[in-house]
Amino acid sequence: MDLLTRRDILQLSLAAAIPGGLLWSGRSVAAIGGSDPNAVAFRLLDRFVAGYSAAMNAPGLTLAVASGERTLRTASYGFVERAARIPVTTDLLFEIGSITKSFAALVILQLSEERKLQLQAPILDYLPWLSMDCPFGEITIHHLLTHSSGMPDDAPVFPDSAERRPRQAFKPGSEFHYSNWGFGVLGYLIEALDSKPWPVSLTERILKPVGMSHTAAAITSAVRPRIAPSYVPLYDDRTYPRLGPLAPAGNLTVQTAAGSIASTPGDMALYMRMILNRGVVPGGRIVSEESFVLFATPHIPASEFGPTASYGYGIAVDKLDGRVRLRHTGGMVSFMSAIHMDLDSKVGAFASINAQLGYRPNPVAEYALRLMRAAMDRAPLPAMPPFDESAKVDAAPGYAGTYVAADGRRLGVEAGADRLSLVFEGRRIPLQQTEEGTFIADDLAFDRYPLVFERESRSGEGTQGAAASPPPIVALAYGADWYASSRVHGANALSPSPELVPYEGTYYSENPWNGTILVVQRQRRLWIGGTDPLFRVGNHLFRVGLQASSPELAEFSEFVGGTPRILRFDGGEFQRVDGTSA
Helix, strand or coil: CECCCHHHHHHHHHHHCCCCCCCCCCCEHHHHCCCCHHHHHHHHHHHHHHHHHHHHCCCEEEEEEEECCCEEEEEEEEEEECCCCEECCCCCEEECHHHHHHHHHHHHHHHHHCCCCCCCCEHHHCCCCCCCECCCCCCEHHHHHCCCCCCCCCCCCCCCCHHHCCECCCCCCCCCCCCHHHHHHHHHHHHHHHCCCHHHHHHHHHHHHHCCCCCECCECHHHHHHECCCEEECCCCCCCCCCCCEEECCCCCECCCCCCCEECHHHHHHHHHHHHCCCEECCEECCCHHHHHHHHCCCEECHHHCCCCEECCCCEEEEECCEEEEEEEEECCCCEEEEEEECCCCEEEEEEECECCCCCCHHHHHHHHHHHHHHHHCCECCCCCCCCHHHCCCCCCCCCEEEECCCCCEEEEEECCCCEEEEECCEEEEEEEEECCEEEECCHHHCCCCEEEEECCCCCCCCHHHCCCCCCEEEEEECCEEEEECCCCCCCCCCCCCCCHHHCEEEECCCCCCCEEEEEEECCEEEECCCEEEEEEECCEEEECCCCCCCCEEEEEEEECCEEEEEEECCEEEEECCCCCC
């Protein structure tokens, strides 16, 4: 076990501190002085990274900042081995996860330029062996590139039976649903048309022309000595609070086009320079201007990346302060990354941390982007953002109050200036927001599940002011427990359904991507982890999530004495483990 102590936080902050006093918003680079305006901006960025890393419990972080003309900076912070005080260095590889998808999209566009494929052609024209069920329409390469195929996220490309082949849930092109399956398929398409494995094609077509000589196209044991040591939460069967205990991550092999790359900040700077120059590299182009336009076009709304974001080909597209930005995140078993590139200002930033802590370092990349733009424009420097802005809570939604269970147990919620506290047995427990309405408590009494505030259901014919006035909160849920709000009348606890009881339990997978899943029953519905509802769609088969068009399924099977022994979910197989839920 490896804990981040107060001494760790202090030393991490001091390691990145720069003498000379903290700068603040409203002071331009020119007013502060100095021959290199970027140096002033980097002093602010260093301090933000130090505070952010400490607040978010990031063991180490690697950073690249680039313009279209040059690499502006590569830097590393923190440690790869905290106990031994071994620092992160810029020559170590960090796994970039789904940022790999933009590389795959560029290879597909190259093949399109070579007339080896047509973007609007059905994928089955090229991969007739692909096993899938498509009741809503043919899936084209364009649909796969834009996550609009209607297929699940992490379904296996090679299912073990026809009954378990991935099934489409909506008309292709009509909605955005993130799908690693889709980019895994694109990797096999590249192999078929290029007559070489995906990592080889990637190396020859992208990495070598861009000059990314230190990057690994696939994560294997052979490159493990060059990959930064990394961390995962010590416990995989409960929530992870900030500053929670971590454990070293094990070995990993990944060769899928959905997320196979491990890279250095120097090489990622070269990649950003190519993107900022719209595909141009010394001596030629990666893709034509016409193909780059397709790459960066907002093809379909993608609110998963933000309320105004869309998705291009392997990359999200939105605007930051009125300027076009391409961005993506990457999540691996023990690395989390973010890349942001401003096409109008021609500046980009990449950040990656060597731990899986449930968040991506978007604030670092975004702040770096804003600082660099201010430095380039000789404009006022942007204010340093909060280190953990997502944890802030707006008191307006009405979380505060008393919540009562059917057996009389009571929970209180108090609202501070921008934080909530849970009141339980005379104690005030600070709550950490993970998403709107969902919180975790760093307390042994509430460490198994998130706390979820449930709002009153409203029909789709709500008033125009519904967005400004959210529905009232009717209950606070924790795992199988349901506490009704004392302020709302008519909210009643429901007794468990005997029909659902056999599915309840703990399910475990040795696959490091999966870990442990807790299935509970609450208000006569099954929930995965207490947060994702299950809706029956077949015999022991459930749709996951509130959205009716969700393609994600959970299947219970291998019943012994009326109890399922296997749960298949999110591309993984989980075995039931009894007597271990305490």
